[in-house]
Amino acid sequence: MSSGSPATQGGTVIRIHAITALPVTFGTDRERMSFLFVRVEGDNGLVGYGEACDSYGCSYASVLATVIDDVLAPLLIGEELEAVGPLADRMRLFTRRRLGDQWVGPQARSALEIAMWDLLAKSNGRSVSSQIGRVRDSIEVYASSGFLEEGPAAFHAEKLRPFLEAGVRMVKVRTGPEWRDDIATMTELKALLGDGIEMMVDGSETYTLSTALELAHALADLDVRWLEEPLPQGAHAGIEELVRRSPVAIAYGEHLFGNDEAIESMRRGRLNILQPDASTAGGLSAARDMAASAASFGVRVVPHVCAGPISLAANLHLAATVSAIRAIEFPPTLLPVWKTFGTGADLGLSAITDGHLAIPDGPGLGVDLDEAAVAAHPYEAPGARAAGTTGGLPDRFVGDR
Ligand SMILES: [Mg+2]
Structure with missing residues (x-):
């Protein structure tokens, strides 16, 4: 060497x-x-x-x-x-x-x-991004909020208020099986949030094709920017049909593992917006390759984020090295996780300026793991609970009505 x-x-x-x-x-x-x-x-x-x-x-x-x-x-x-x-x-x-x-x-x-x-x-x-080649020092974030069924519009507006005050202009909410109720809540929420807020919806793989199309038309009337994972990710034929017929853009990608899968999805017309995650897809380079492929298909890239502080930092460095990435997911519910386990760069609400989060510029990821916090939070297997869901939610994964 x-x-x-x-x-x-x-x-x-x-x-x-x-x-x-x-x-x-x-x-x-x-x-x-x-x-x-x-x-x-x-x-x-x-x-x-x-x-x-x-x-x-x-x-x-x-x-x-x-x-x-x-x-x-x-x-x-x-x-x-x-x-x-x-x-x-x-x-x-x-x-x-x-x-x-x-x-x-x-x-x-x-x-x-x-x-x-x-x-x-x-x-x-x-920093990781300066080593690869940094194209920006901050990235716009979208607030990735909760399930609309969890409360009335005012409840959601109150949760989002600090983010809007920090200049966040993009908000994602989640619909469930009772999607007509969710549309009513969202209509109210949109009015409460005011003009100039771009809204997106995550369907959490809940729906059949016909329901997803009904939902997509209702969301188009609300000027929703994208509908994410409305059908189970493996329902490829249904997803292809949905993308052809939906009046709103369809987003997938948090369950795509590397560039081969991303290219196949885009060739088959299974998405309009690609959501790679460096902590899922095989790493930072795999996610960068996926983003580069998306450019060839004219597909927008908005990285997925839904884990701890190291995952967020890795995806921030992804965003810092790809010109076409103009926004990244920011789930407020994970703020205490980042605060507990992360050291180094501030990843909290106070780090958001004009809706943008600074890319950490310390050595490496600029965010380290607090190993004392790790030791204080031993892993517990989920047991019989369907992992990654709250009580009752598994029902939504077996079809809609
Ligand atoms: Mg999602």
């Missing part, structure tokens, strides 16, 4: 020395959520942090921890970290035919890929 190679410090090659998966469970104001962090130690004494997301925290975090400890860590420990790409490829190529390219495999790989970026950039004394 030449002395000028990127992962050298004082001419010393960095080797990956140790890897530790860190699953946790934390009670938010809605429910208990789990998260999966990982620590990657270099033999230069520096530590990189990563995180995996299964689209809602990481419910089965102990499963991913086992994949990391038993399968992926042995592929990385002792390896030179000259660049992230070769080691990310190594993880994928060694596991692809057994663990697959979807779900747990890429989610676990995402955590390690992000941690390697953090370690590499820290070793070079730069």
Whole structure:
């Protein structure tokens, strides 16, 4: 390795020395959520942090921890970290035919890929995005709020008020099986929020095609910008039909694992807006590749965010390195999670100016993990509860009326 190679410090090659998966469970104001962090130690004494997301925290975090400890860590420990790409490829190529390219495999790989970026950039004394090539220092956020069924319009308006006061101009809400009631609530909410607020809707994979079309027409009347995951993600034929016929843009992507899947989805016309997540798709580079492909299809890219502080930071650095990304998801319900487990850059409400969140500019991700907080929140498996849902919600995943 030449002395000028990127992962050298004082001419010393960095080797990956140790890897530790860190699953946790934390009670938010809605429910208990789990998260999966990982620590990657270099033999230069520096530590990189990563995180995996299964689209809602990481419910089965102990499963991913086992994949990391038993399968992926042995592929990385002792390896030179000259660049992230070769080691990310190594993880994928060694596991692809057994663990697959979807779900747990890429989610676990995402955590390690992000941690390697953090370690590499820290070793070079730069932020991850400045190491890749930063195109912006802040990114517009959209407030990703709750299910409309959880309260009247005034309840939702009150929750969103601090964000509007911070200049946030994009708001997403969630509809459920009683979607006509939700439309009535949303109509009131839109009036309460006032002019100039762009609204989006997440359908949480609730609907059949005919209902999704009815819903889409109702949302078009409300000038809703996009309808997200209205049909179960695997209902490809129905989704293709919906995208052809819907009067509002259809968004998918938080369950797409890498560029091959993103290209296939876009070729088949299964989305108008792509929502990659660096902590799900296979890592920061996988999400950047997906965003680059979206440009070829004329598809808008708005990254998904719904996990802990390391995942948010990774997606902020994604947004910082892709010109076409103009906004990123920001779920207010996770603010206490970021505050509890994150150190470094402020990711809270006070960090939002004119609706934009600053991209952390400290070394690496600019956000570290508070390992004392990790130790204080041991992981609890969800048991018989349907992970990632509140009581009663599993019903919505078996069809509408
Ligand atoms: Mg979503």
